[in-house]
Amino acid sequence: MLDIAGPLRGWCAERREFALATVVAVSGSAPRGPGASLAVDAGGTALGSLSGGCVESAVHELCLDALASGRGGVHRFGYSDDDAFAVGLTCGGILDVLVTPVRGQDPVRPVLGSVLDAAAGGGRAALARVVSGPPGQLGRALAVHAGGSWEGGLGGGAALDRAAAERVRAMLLAGRTGTAELGTAGGLCGEPLTLLVESAAEPPRLIVYGAIDFASALARIGAFLGHRVTVCDARPVFATPERFPGADEVVVDWPHRHLAAERDAGRLDPRTAVCVLTHDAKFDVPVLALALRLPLAYVGAMGSRRTHAERTGRLRAEGVTEAELARLRSPIGLDLGGRTPEETAVAIAAELTAVRHGASAVPLTGGLSPLHHPFAPFGTKVSVGKDHTARNVLDDQPGRHERRVVGE
Incomplete structure (x- = not known):
């Protein structure tokens, strides 16, 4: 729902009646995960998307039915090799979709509105x-x-x-x-x-230490990926907003002192990523010694393999344990062969994304791993046949798709 929070909040403010369809579980490969939503009002106007087009028409119809009847339900959409034109996911996955009517006095309306108002207000x-x-x-x-x-x-x-x-x-x-x-x-x-x-x-935070040209490129791609980006450096001549237009804030301070202040203020969380690009021991070692002891999503440091070896020796001397050192991504980024600041930023962002999703970061070509990491499904699998009906794989009972009704 939050992917369409802005316009949906407008619908709520207008007291418009609509039905909300939301992906609640994914099995196998699917283009979008839980939380992806499609809203349809009584006139048929639609907001959002569930699957990039695979099941939108069928879900649109279900939304209109839910509005008319006042009853929603959980519906399952799958795919059958027997008929590539059947309603389902051409990527081979299975979606469970919750359809909820939101009419004038439905109790879910103020609950939705409360969350949408909070999201809009930051x-x-x-x-x-x-x-x-x-x-x-x-x-x-x-x-x-x-x-x-x-x-x-x-x-x-x-x-x-x-x-x-x-x-x-x-x-x-x-x-x-x-x-x-x-x-x-x-x-x-x-x-x-x-x-x-x-x-x-x-948004999750990306803190970049080191006001260099690589940091400028990383700030831009970090913002593009939805992070709130901070660039920090102890040298005021380099740490200026003009040099980092992609950053949300530019701070002049020693990296370790800045990170400690962010920790003490409660502005770090398990989604925070820290990238140390200074490759200068007097900056790197103190901030990494602190970062590796914090529950952060990602800690990476730029430098050659020789620099990394020397740096880990200094970190050990500072009391950093082997388990803490194992969290350090250094040399930072994936091996993409790039050299420019922009190419390096792509390599760092790619590794950060892989770590966030627990992915292998190996090429998809020739591999057997799923394109989208699976979510635990609930219920039984359903395949879609040539007659555009669904069949329960376990008990072989025909039906358009599995449905659990809200309000019965």
């Missing part, structure tokens, strides 16, 4: 919706804020809402979108319940 909030569990609770929603307060309810009482809010808040503070499992009685007790959690959080 605040932190998460939307949690029941996507698997007792039929009467499917589609119920909870808005959770960073301070721990929540709005709405999952239909299972205060204990469930309290337990869910704690789980969702932890995902929110980590900036994670995905599913959470708990029981209907709270914690792990009761019937199994699956929530789709969509977190609206500020």
Whole structure:
């Protein structure tokens, strides 16, 4: 939903009636992951996309049906080699899609609005919706804020809402979108319940130490990838906003002192990436000794292999452990063969992306690994046949697609 937060907030402000279709789980290869959304109003106007076009027409129809009936549900779309023109994913994956009607007095409307307002104002909030569990609770929603307060309810009482809010808040503070499992009685007790959690959080941070030309290129590509970029250097003649138009902020300070201040102010989180490009021991060693002891997503340092060997020796002398040193990405970046600042920035950004997604960073050509890392699906697999109907792989019962109804 958050991928269309801006225009969808406008629809909510207009009190427009619409249905919201959201990817809740992916199995196999698919172009987009959980959280991708398509909204359709009563006139058929659509916002967003679920799969780049593979299932949009079918989901558009489901949204209109949900608006007319007031009932949503979870629908599954797959692919069959028997008919490449059937409704499904040509990439071979399987999508589970939650369709939720949002009409005038539907209780989900203020919950959606709360999260959309927080996201638009730069605040932190998460939307949690029941996507698997007792039929009467499917589609119920909870808005959770960073301070721990929540709005709405999952239909299972205060204990469930309290337990869910704690789980969702932890995902929110980590900036994670995905599913959470708990029981209907709270914690792990009761019937199994699956929530789709969509977190609206500020962009992940990329902190670049060393105001050099490579840093300028990395700031530009970091901003392009959605990071909030900080460039820091102790030399005021080099650390100027004019030299780094791609950065959100340029700071004049010693790197280790700046990183410590960011830590003490609570401005670092497990999504933060730190790139040290100075390859000068008096700057590198103090900041790396601190960074490697912090729960950061990525710590990389520029320099030749000889520089890296000398630097690790100095870090060991500073008390950095072997386990901490193993977190250091140095020489920084993937081996793409580039030499220019821009090519080097691409190599660094590629490694950062691979680390974030737990990917191998090996060429896809000739490989057998999936193009998109799979998410744990729920329910049974469905294949789409020549007659454009779906068939349950486990019990071979025909049907257009698996459907679990919200509100029944």
